[in-house]
């Protein structure tokens with residue numbers, strides 16, 4: 001379904017899509033833009049920009065997505081693409097520990113170029129694949145949130161944008177009113193138990209992060 005909300009300039013945000021090569025940035029963006037899922041990997045060169053529109057219970061919003069290349073060799077003028085970024089998604093592959101290891105440096109680079117307060121959502125992608133055995137130790141920061149999704153399974157794809165809207169609007173319970181209907185890739189069979197497991201795994205990471213935050217504030221309280 002095509003959405004044509006009335007948009008003012010103030011409801012349009014430049015959103016940076018970053019992360020290691022092959023983590024699924026372009027697939028995620030194209031799934032939102034076209035509904036389609038492509039199994040063939042075509043690395044992005046430099047940057048490609050595409051606008052996604054959403055209608056929420058509060059207002060319409062447009063995310064101008066800057067899909068950057070994960071590979072530094074074809075990354076182009078990366079730092080320049082970051083200029084005036086207002087929010088960002090940092091993607092990693094839930095099945096590839098090496099991509100998670102670089103998340104912290106992507107977050108740091110974004111904060112360095114766009115300011116410490118830029119809302120960021122760290123996204124574990126490819127939730128349909130076997131999860132890495134390493135623990136996902138997600139460091140909680142005020143403006144850094146976390147979620148997981150699978151572009152292939154069309155599972156939880158709107159979550160990163162909901163989290164960004166919550167931060168950008170400074171409002172809770174943001175809901176999307178109309179969303180395109182997307183189904184899983186034809187060769188993928190996901191039963192109820194698999195979907196339930198995916199939710200539980202994601203919530204476990206989020207809960208751990210929140211716990212870490214509580215411990216941190218308790219410590220601060222003790223010394224205040």
Ligand SMILES: Nc1nc2c(ncn2[C@@H]2O[C@H](COP(=O)(O)OP(=O)(O)OP(=O)(O)O)[C@@H](O)[C@H]2O)c(=O)[nH]1
Pocket residue numbers: 019020021022023024025026027028038039040041042043044045068069070071125126127128129149150151152153
């Ligand atoms: N199993 C699975 N594979 C996925 C998923 N999302 C993307 N892929 C595959 O991962 C590969 C890389 O995807 P891309 O979207 O091109 O990765 P990228 O992050 O844009 O890579 P660069 O442009 O090189 O930075 C492709 O073969 C996709 O089909 C997913 O949710 N599940």
Ligand SMILES: [Mg+2]
Pocket residue numbers: 025026027042043044067068069070
């Ligand atoms: Mg790409």
